[in-house]
Amino acid sequence: MYFDGFFYVTCLIFALMFLTRFFEDIGRYFMLMKLVFRRPDNVRMYWSAFVRDLYSLGVNSLGLVCIISLFVGAVVTIQTALNLENPIIPKYYIAIATRESIILEFSPTMISLILAGKVGSNIASTLGTMRVSEQIDALEVMGVKSASYLIMPKIAATLFFNPILITLSMFLGIIGGYFFGTATGMVTPTEFTKGLQMDYRPFYIVYALIKTVVFAFVITSISAYYGYFVKGGAVEVGANSTKAVVTSSLVLILTNYLLTQLLLG
Amino acid sequence: MIRATNIHKSFGDAHVLRGIDATFMEGKTNLIIGKSGSGKTVFLKCMLGLHDLDEGEIEYDDRRLSQLSVEERRKLRLELGMVFQGSALFDSLSVEENVSFPLQMFSKMNASEIRDRTNFCLNRVNIENANSLFPAEISGGMQKRVAIARAIVMNPKYLFCDEPNSGLDPKTAMVIDELIQEITYEFNITTIINTHDMNSVLQIGDHINFLVGGKKVWEGNKEDVFHTDHEEMANFVFSSELFKKVRRAVRSE
DSSP, X not given: OHHHHHHHHHHHHHHHHHHHHHHHHHHHHHHHHHHHSSOOSOHHHHHHHHHHHIIXXXXXXXXXXXXHHHHHHHHHHHHHHHHOOOTTSOTHHHHHHHHXXXXXXXXXXXXXXXXXXXXXXXXXXXXHHHHHTTHHHHHHHHTOOHHHHHHHHHHHHHHHHHHHHHHHHHHHHXXXXXXXXXXXXXXXXXXXXXXXXXXXXTHHHHHHHHHHHHHHHHHXXXXXXHHHTOOSSHHHHHHHHHHHHHHHHHHHHHHHHHHHHHHTO | OEEEEEEEEEETTEEEEEEEEEEEOTTSEEEEEEOTTSSHHHHHHXXXXXXXXXXXXXXXXXXXXXXXXXXXHHHHHTTEEEEBTTBOOOTTSOHHHHHHHHHHHHOOOOHHHXXXXXXXXXXXXXXXXXXXXXXXXXXXXXXXXXXXXXXXXXXXXXXXXXXXXXXXXXXHHHHXXXXXXXXXXXXXXXXXXXXXXXXXXXXXXXXXXXXXXXXXXXXXXXXXXXXXXXXXXXXXXXXXXXXXXXXXXXXXX
C-alpha cells in the first residue's frame, strides 16, 4: 500500500516535470521563430548566407541521397518481385508497388529522416559551437539580429533545396528499381514501364512535395532551436545535437501521420 | 562616459553582482579587476545588455539602457566594440571577412571603401598578409589582434575587452595591452577591460575598479595601486614575491 502511493506520487512528479519542460520548450521555440522571421538588416548579407547554407545543407547531401535512393529503389523492386511470385499476378505490379513506395513514403519521409540526422546535427552543432564560443554574443553586441541572420537563411535553403533532393530521390529510386529489376531478370523493361504508367496519380507527387517542405521546416527549425540555446561546452553541444536529431525525427513522424490523414485520408 | 548604478544580477540562487556603482571615463583605459568568479564578465555583459539587470541602471552618456527601445538599443550597439575572451571570430569567415563583417552588414560604404577601412584596421593592429587566412590558421595572439581590428572597424565610442590577454605569452600580452591603450587614446574611446593580469593593471590602468564577491571594494589608478593600504587589494595585486618587491621599492622611493 505504502509502495503504491510512493510509486504514484513519483510518477506524478516525473509527469509534471516532463510537461513543464515540454511546454517551456514549445514556448521558447515559438519565441525563437518570432525572432527568426524579422526583417533582415541587409538583404545582400542574408543572400550570401543563404547561398552558403544552400551548399552546406543541400548540395553536400546530393551524393548521400543519390546512393541511398538508387539502392533502396533496387531493394524495393527485388523484395516486391520475390513476394509476387504468383503466376496470376502480372509482373507489372512490381513497378506499381515500387513507384508507390518510393513516391509516397520512401523519398519524402525516409530521405527526410536521413536528412534530419545529417543536416539536423550539422545545424545544431554549428549553432551550438557558435553559442559556446561567444560568436552569437559577438553578433548581438554588433547589433545583428543573430537569430534571424543565422537561422532564416538555413530554413530558406532547406525549404528551397529539399524538394529538389526529394524529386531527384524519387527519380533515382525508380531508375534503381528499373535497372536492378531488369538486370536480374525479375521483370522485363516493357512490364516495368507499363507498371510505372498504370493508374498514375499526379497528386501523389504534390502530396510528397508538400510533406517534404513541411519536413524541411521541422528539421531545420527544431535543430536550430537546440543549437541556438546551448549552454555549457562541448559536451552540451554534442548532447543538444543528439536531442535535435531525436526530436526532429519524432516530430517528423508525427507530422507525416497528420499530413497523410489530411491529404490522403 | 559610462555609469553603472547599483547593479544587481542573480542566476538562480547565485547572487553574482551585489550593488556595483562604477563610472568609466572617456578616453581612458578603465580596468575591472578581481579574482575568477568575482563577477567581472557578468558585469561586462550586463553593461553590454547581453544580460538583463535585476536591479540598477547603466547609462551611456545620459542614455539609460533600461529605457531604450529595442531599436534604440540596436543603434547604441553600433557604437560598441567588444573583444571577447576567446576572440569569438567567425570560424567560417576569413580574417578580412571577419573584420569587414560589421561594415558589410551596417555601413553604406562601397566594396573598395570597405576594403580600405578593413586594411587600415588590420594594419593598425599590425596584421599583414593574413587577410585570406581563417581563424583556425592563425595564432592566439593574432586572433586577439584581429578581434581588436573587428571591434574598432565601426569607429566605436565604447570598447569592451574581456580578458584580452588571457592565454597569451607575457610578451604578446604586453603588445595587446599597449595596442588597446594606444587605440583608446588615438580614437578617444571609453575602454573597459576585464582582467586579472597584474602586468596589465600596472601598465595600462588609467582607472581601476576592484571587485570582490560581486561588490566593488576599491577604485583608483595604477599609481594608487602601489600606495593603497586596502589589504585585500594589495594582496590581490601583489600576490607574487616579485610584485611584493616592486611594491616595496616604489613605496620606499
